[in-house]
Amino acid sequence: MDFNFTEEQQLIQESAREFATKIIAPLAGQIDAEDKIPAEILDGMAELGFMGIPFPEKYGGSALGYEYYVLVQEQIARASAGVATLFSVHMLGADAISIFGTEEQKDRYFPDICKGKLHPSFAFTEPETGSDPKQLVTTVTQDGDYAVINGVKRFISAAAYEGPIVVFCKDTEVGGVSAYIVDKLCPGYSLSPAWEKIGGHGSPIYDVYLKDVRVPASNLLGQRGQGFDILLLGIAFGKIGTSTIALGGILAAYEDAIKYAKEKLHRGQPIAKFQAIQLKIGHLAAKYHSTRWMCYRLGTLANDILSRRSSDWRQFEAEAALVKGYASDTAVEAAKLSMDVHASYGLTKDFPIERVYRDAIICPQIEGVSDMQRIIFAGSVLF
Ligand SMILES: Cc1cc2nc3c(=O)[nH]c(=O)nc-3n(C[C@H](O)[C@H](O)[C@H](O)COP(=O)(O)OP(=O)(O)OC[C@H]3O[C@@H](n4cnc5c(N)ncnc54)[C@H](O)[C@@H]3O)c2cc1C
Structure with missing residues (x-):
């Protein structure tokens, strides 16, 4: 057990922090207002x-482990949850192709x-199902050398960017679910207007309509x-x-609370002097440090699965949940807690905590709601 970063891990964390502070943070308010990430940010990443951080060099990746991805993502999310969400989805789609794809x-x-020229997506949610993907109704049928996909996918991130989208379909011929790689924006692929949501701006979500989308049968994943x-x-x-988006939000809440507690004066003294404020800072510190070590460890568990040091996928899925x-x-x-330190000023757009608060609310509802995560983990120790 070693809780110290290697020199390389420290370097990448510092370079991500510098990029997030100098390039992303000054644009975070604009990204929030416009629901759009300026190209210079994605190009810079x-x-x-960063866009290929865990993938092998032969594909243009940086060949670093998932703990490096976590270190980078933490700093990006500290500056903008929207940018971090796009980065997360980019990796989600890429991971599926990396693990299950053919050469x-x-x-x-x-x-x-x-190179960041393509941003993958991953589509399982449908109007009738989120937490229970076994209920999905998007279909795939075979037509000679082609697979034909029909259905609607809901709340899909990065759906308007060019790149592959992994689509999960009911495959009645084999009696289960099959996954296909579709090129976004191909004939038969169209989008709803972006959903208006409370936070995570910069990473809009869409309904994706798939109408007689034909892909070569070789686009089957797995x-x-x-x-x-x-x-x-x-x-x-x-x-x-x-x-790690959540972790970056916690870091932002923690650091912003410290900054505000030192700046805001009451009777000429910073509010940091009040024990009630100190208690909040103490709680925030505990939340940050407990979460970060859980996230860093999850990165190393992902490495274990990919390097086959562990073959217990189900245990990894439970730990991730x-x-x-x-x-x-x-x-x-x-x-x-950080909002309480800021009080009414935190409700205004003059302070980043207003955005951090709206962004935080997104985290428990996506990629499986929090209660489902606890049910998944409980299943791994109970049954
Ligand atoms: C910002 C954002 C980005 C997203 N990006 C994507 C994306 O890229 N790709 C994608 O496919 N989806 C995406 N989604 C969809 C998201 O993953 C789903 O919305 C999420 O999994 C929850 O599904 P639901 O909203 O249908 O909730 P529901 O499944 O309707 O759940 C509603 C409530 O019922 C409870 N519940 C449901 N089933 C059970 C059960 N069996 N036992 C106990 N309680 C239960 C849940 O805990 C929850 O409290 C995104 C959503 C958002 C907001």
Whole structure:
């Protein structure tokens, strides 16, 4: 057990912090207002090698472990949850192709994914199902060398960017779920207007309409009927990103509370002198440190799965659920504590906590709501 960063981990954390502070943070209010990420941010992340951080060098990746991804994502999320959400989804779609894709599929997509020219998506939610993907009704049928997909996917992130989207479909011929890689914006692919949501701006979500979308049968990801396994492991990897969006929010809440407590004066003294404020800072510190070590460990568990040091996918899925549920709910608690330090000023757009608070509320509801995460983990120890 070693709780110290290596020199390389420290370097990447510092470079992510510098990029987030100098390039993302000054634009965070604009991203929130416009629901759009300026290209210079995504280009800058790609230049630093972040878009392909855990993927092999032969595909243009940085060949670093998932703990590096967590260190980078934490700092990005500290500056903007919207940018971090897009980054998380980019990795979610890429992870599924990286783990289950053929060499040909990886060669086709990864160089541009790692350069940030393509942003993958991952589509399981539908109007009739979120928490229970076994109920999905999007269909795939075979037509010669082609697979034909029809259905509606709901709340899909990064759906308007070019790139592959992993679509989960009911495959009645084999009696299960199959996953297909579709090129976004292809014929038959269209989008609803972006949903208006409370936070996470910069990463809009859409309904994706798939009408007779034809893809070569070779776009199948994994085996026919294996889609549910791909979905579960893919989402488990996705939870590394979502947990770390929450972690970055907690860090923002914590650091902003410290800053405000030192600046705001009452009778000529900073409010930091009040014990009630000190208690809140103490609670925030505990929330930050407990969550960060859970997230860093989840990154190393992902490495274990991929390097086959562990083959217990189900245990990894349970651990990812545990961390995601905890980190998400803790982000909401931390945002509330920091808001209480700021009091009424925190409700105004003059202070970042107003945005951090709205962003935090997103975390427990996405990629499986928090209660479902606890139920998943409980299942791993009870049955
Ligand atoms: C910002 C954002 C980005 C998103 N991005 C994507 C994306 O890229 N791709 C994608 O596919 N989806 C995406 N989603 C959708 C998201 O993952 C789902 O909305 C989420 O999984 C929850 O599903 P639901 O909203 O349908 O909730 P429901 O399943 O309707 O759940 C409602 C409530 O019922 C409870 N509940 C449901 N079933 C059970 C049960 N069996 N036992 C106990 N309680 C239960 C839940 O805990 C919850 O409290 C995104 C959503 C948002 C807001």
